[in-house]
């Protein structure tokens with residue numbers, strides 16, 4: 001999606017050796033692009049156990065390629081910046097009183113402090129590229145690629161137990177490596193196959209999300225048309241009010257997003273829209289990320305307390321609810337961020353459509369199992385009746 005006039009994905013292959021990501025720990029205040037060169041760094045980017053060095057404000061935009069201002073002098077140019085990012089990755093030390101320390105240290109404590117990348121689709125793409133980086137490192141060190149890839153797969157799968165996409169992305173590239181080696185192609189062919197498959201998986205993620213956007217935009221246009229008909233000929237052009245929970249926008253995927261993709265497609269088609277964005281405690285993905293990406297696209301929105309949604313629905317200020325999902329079973333049970341179920345209940349109680357938008361990579365394909373911590377809501381396709389469970393404790 002477009003950030004200040006430049007099109008970005010959330011993850012891309014910058015060179016053979018470097019995957020680049022938007023480091024979401026610093027959004028919405030700073031736009032930082034981070035280099036990932038090893039599977040260890042990718043695993044830390046998904047779940048950064050030793051998270052977070054503080055960093056100064058003045059790095060905003062300093063990572064945007066081709067930014068004429070370049071890294072601020074305070075950092076001593078590109079080498080200083082790399083050193084800073086190394087320190088960021090290593091995390092704060094008691095003695096870290098360098099001028100780089102930010103007295104408001106808490107800034108980056110706000111939101112996704114230990115998740116450089118997050119969101120179902122994006123952590124799937126990150127896992128895919130993580131396997132590629134592991135294969136490449138093993139080949140370069142003349143080590144067994146298959147073993148390195150297997151170890152990388154265990155490491156990446158252990159980072160976050162939420163979105164099923166993570167395991168799907170890793171498995172896709174592991175399979176490509178296995179097939180290349182079985183085909184007698186050797187390490188170089190395995191690395192090439194891994195790179196190609198990680199790229200394909202990421203392109204698919206972006207494409208599937210755009211298609212969700214097209215399918216969902218039609219639903220938003222239907223709502224608009226119904227409101228137009230109700231308002232009659234002399235009525236003002238209606239605004240379609242969408243409520244969403246957490247962040248299932250392009251920042252949660254390679255591009256476009258799932259729940260927000262219909263909003264972007266419909267908005268670009270001229271539908272008047274307004275989004276109620278749940279702040280989504282405890283990590284505030286709604287306040288920090290959903291609001292940021294909507295503002296970058298120019299979509300009117302309001303950040304609300306998580307408990308306000310039901311009241312807005314009761315008072316006719318919401319037309320439709322759209323969320324994402326971490327995993328969906330074949331029976332249509334959807335698991336998503338804590339708080340989603342309450343929105344589903346409120347939507348049903350107020351007779352409002354509630355959609356879960358997801359790419360097929362979020363559907364559990366294993367044996368028919370009902371995930372024990374599933375939030376059950378309507379799926380984007382069949383209008384299903386809401387049933388209950390809530391994503392239980394411990395996960396943020």
Ligand SMILES: CSC[C@H]1O[C@H](OP(=O)(O)O)[C@H](O)[C@@H]1O
Nearest residue numbers: 118119120246247248324325337
């Ligand atoms: C479509 S994204 C699904 C799920 O993932 C995100 O959670 P997190 O930020 O913890 O990775 C998003 O908030 C959604 O709840």
